[in-house]
Amino acid sequence: MSTPPAPPGAAGRISQTGATPSAGRSTPTAHTADDVSPAPPHPRRRTRNALVAAYLSLSVPAYIVGAFLLFFVSPILLLASNEASGSCGPGTPLTEVSGGGPDDATDLTTEQIAAKILAEGTALGVSERLILSAFSVAMVESGGGVEMRNLPAERSDNGANPNLPGRTATSVGVFQQQDLPEWTNGGINRMNVREAARSYFRTARRLESRFPDPGALAAAVQRPAAAYRGRYAAAMPRARLLLKATKRAARTDGTPAPTPQRPADTPADSSLPKPRIVRDFIPFDQARRNDMRAYANRHYGINSSRLDPKVIVAHYTAGGTYQSARDTFLPNRPDRELKEKPGVVAHFVIDRDGTIYQLIPLDLMGRHTVGLNHVSIGVEMVGRNTQEIIEREDQWEAVIELFAWLQGRFSISPENVIGHNQNTSSPLHKENNPRLATQTHSDWTAQEMRTLHRDLNRYIDEHGGLRLGDRPATSSDEPSGCGPEDDAPDDGADPGGPLQIVEGTRARILDNGDVAAPADAPDYVKAMIREGNRINRYRYCWGGGHGKAGVATNGISAGARPQSNCAAGIVQGPGFDCSGATGAVLAAAGLGGPAHSSAFGRAPYRPGQGKWVTLVSSPAHVYIIVAGVALNTGSSTGRAGKPGSGPRWGSNPSGGMNGMTITHPKAPGNEP
Ligand SMILES: [Zn+2]
Incomplete structure (x- = not known):
């Protein structure tokens, strides 16, 4: 068996497929012979084994890796070919x-x-x-x-x-x-x-x-x-x-090649479809609500059990069934780990067959993630490990559909879609009990979340997300040196085309997603709109845009975001995150630059809305309103549109200002 032609089944196939494809003798009956092929894996397997082992070793228990390694180290019978004539010729040219x-x-x-x-x-x-x-x-x-x-x-x-x-x-x-x-x-x-x-x-x-x-x-x-x-x-x-x-x-x-281009026409508001959700609420009586409120008070200093979701946390059950998960969440008794009330519960449990069960309302805090229960929706997935869940077609599709819908429904930005294991690195993490400040669980590590983010991005794209970002970077992706200082005048030909002007004091969003500046706006406001029109072609990239103001980056140059989803390859190529985009627009008027989102909520920015320019920020998110339109990276309102999208213009989502800090830059005529 160590000499070719090796594995049974393969030989017959290969000699047949070596013939021209049009040959009538197609049906290789020997094909099922690989059902009885012995343990030695197909040589093709080895690279995959290594990849799979590497992948698994990051995400699943050692015994599973071990099972793969058995294959990896098992004697390999080679299916070496003597087909000298098979060496690569010039090939058929493909123009x-x-x-x-x-x-x-x-x-x-x-x-x-x-x-x-x-x-x-x-x-x-x-x-x-x-x-x-x-x-x-x-x-x-x-x-x-x-x-x-x-x-x-x-x-x-x-x-x-x-x-x-x-x-x-x-x-x-x-x-x-x-x-x-x-x-x-x-x-x-x-x-x-x-x-x-x-x-x-x-x-x-x-x-x-x-x-x-x-x-x-x-x-x-x-x-x-x-x-x-x-x-x-x-x-x-x-x-x-x-x-x-x-x-x-x-x-x-219009060609199979993804090249930079604006969307011809995008629906003004294409929110993501809601998946089928089975309501299977557990009793959550007043006593349990009071326990939840007391918990929120102890741990977060919030005297309320009411949830305004800003984060989605992924969990898995590490075994069991939907029913056993529900049974665990059902009683209002102190949990085993921290021995506190109320009883633990996540908002959703996604069963192996893809059924999404909802256990508590979305405006109610659950207890599933230390440090984040006050701001997060918890999603449990039934399964022993992430690999198993990722590979279960129905379950995984349900996971992606639910996450995408929740992201859009609550305008949650991609960096706030995290695994339980990432809780302590969330900017929204808060824990008044010092003993618990570093408490975490092992489910859904940053590495494991990469697959979820990638599939989520693709799903969002599929449903009309404006993430033009999913195209390879090209030279025309990079700003062509037209920074704020050396920018062309209003009617100049910058990458976004000439700046259009409309009468009055309010900007207007055009069909191509750009914004026309109001005639009455000061020049610095027009410069900001022009900058927004320029950068709204970019994808979302966490940490993107934090180098030189207005320059899209993959997050690495920011330095502060080594775990950037671009640097990690979750999305590819340069882009902007919320604070990078806001900073770019401010910089276009000489009014600031990229900074952490929380920096936009304090001096030198002034409290309250500005007449022309307003900043809406929290520790986790920021966007900018210019002449009545908002450049946002995570809103589900209007053209600013799609979760996961890069900077996009949208009508000002006033609902998105709830609980946010409102400030404005000091600039001529901007005082309210
Ligand atoms: Zn968990």
Whole structure:
């Protein structure tokens, strides 16, 4: 077995698929032979095993990692190919470049690779199911089930890898295809994403009719060891989100390549759909409410049990069932850990089958996260660990739908969507009991939350979020040196086009999302509007915009935000966060610059609204109102629009000022 052709099942397939795709002898009956293939995993598996192990080691108990490591270290029988003729030739030239970047670059982003696979599938006229299967395979094979990477030989499992001496497996690229005729015939270069996708589709097309389920189809094409066959199906929700996002990007641009462009037309208010929620309220009588109020008083100095949600906290139950979770939350008795009343409870529990149960009203504090119960909605997920939950298609979709809806419903900015394990680093964390100031739990670490944030972003995009940010950065993304000082006059040609003027004293939001400045406004107000029009093309990036005022960054230059969701790769490319965007607009008028959101609520800014310019801030969020329109990064009102969006103009959401600190910059004519 150590010499080719190795695993049973593969050999027959490969010789057949080596033929031209149009051959009538498609149906490889030997295909099910991999059902009985012995323990040695397909050599293709090794890179994935490493990725999966790395991924899991960050998020799940050691015994699960151990189970994977068993595969990793088990003797590997190589399916080395002697097909000398299969070495990469020049390949079929592809003139159409899609998704940005050369088709064989190794630093392509997930979005770029996805665009290329979609473009190839579209060009070949394959079904949506085939494209979906290709997406799941690419994610599982090259990106730990989450991302897509075009892995070169040295990062794949082949002989060039110094860490794998003597190994001669030859898997490379986004699908981790080996040097076999199945993948290389026709001069296909496996490191070329579009060509690799073409050979994937070639094989998948032949199997399509026999495997109606895209996950099963993916497994049929890839023929993994039995233990891995379910991986593709598990990645399907994520693949589906990515495919929709990729299609949207392609549609927006009119080409498969995501390039910077404003949305042609976006609904004025497209709030996210509310998922089906089953109300299964636990009794919360006056005694329990009083206990909750007393708790809030002790721990937060708030003599109320009323919740105004600003944070969503993710939890998992570490086992059990929905019923056992509910049973735990039901009685109003002191909890085991802190021995306090009221009884612990989260607002939601999402069951394994995706049913969302609501246990208490959303305007009532629950007890689920030390330090944050006064400001947060708690969401429990039934499951032993995050990996399990992420891979349960129905449950995970429910998680994403609920989080997205809550985010929009309460205008919660992305950095306030956190895991329980992140509670102490929240800017809204408050705990009067010093003993509990550092108390946390292990569920949903920052690392684990990355997958949730990524899928959430894609879902929000899919539902019309204005996050133009999900496109690769290009040179035109960077401000072209037109800072406030050297900016063109009002009718100058800056990236946002000439500044339009309307009569009167109030700005108006235009169909393209920009704002027309009121004729009566002072010049500095017009400069601020022009700056807002310029930066409203950017995505949201936590920590973004904190370098030089007005310059989008990926959060790294801010220094203060090493855990920036851009720097961490959750979103890619430069952007602005709320305080970076507000600072940019202020800087355009020489009235300040980027700072932590809480800094906008105190001197040198003055209390109360300004006549032209007003700042609305809290320790966790800030936005700016200029001539009656608001540039916001997290509102669900108007064009400022979508949770997760970058800076966007919207009609001033006065409701969003509740509980916020109102200030204004000192400027001519701005005193109320
Ligand atoms: Zn928890």
